[in-house]
Amino acid sequence: MKSIDEVIEVFQKHGQKVTPQRREILKILVNNKDHPKAEEIYRILKNRMPDVTLATVYNTLNVLRDLGMIESIGVIGDDSVHYDPTTEAHDHLCCMRCKRIMDIEKKEPEVNFTQNEISGFQIVKRMVTYYGYCPECQKMLKTI
Ligand SMILES: [Zn+2]
Ligand SMILES: [Zn+2]
Incomplete structure (x- = not known):
């Protein structure tokens, strides 16, 4: 994921809505090196937008993953999925x-x-x- 503008362009090309919540999720993800879980993104987002739901976070992450903008990764000993905005091989x-x-x-x-x-x-x-x-x-x- 290079920049928020780039993602928004891809979203629009695929008929995906760019809601304020989705824009905020992108802000959290761009340049994020922490490989956050959905719940962690939700926690940060909830502070900025109290009305947001975990379902919105999951929905946006799924769209981003399906469009190849983020990678979902798993590690041994941890059942939850982590998200990685760096999609280049590493x-x-x-x-x-x-x-x-x-x-x-x-x-x-x-x-x-x-x-x-x-x-x-x-x-x-x-x-x-x-x-x-x-x-x-x-x-x-x-x-x-
Ligand atoms: Zn450690
Ligand atoms: Zn990584």
């Missing part, structure tokens, strides 16, 4: 203690996945998650 670090998900910023050489077949499976996307402990949690674990 890998994640997941802290097993605080459950934070972080992006790995390092740029890897581009791999042509369509030519990369494993057991006859055509790979179109790759998302690797590394599990471990973030620096803060390592400190906490040492003091226990």
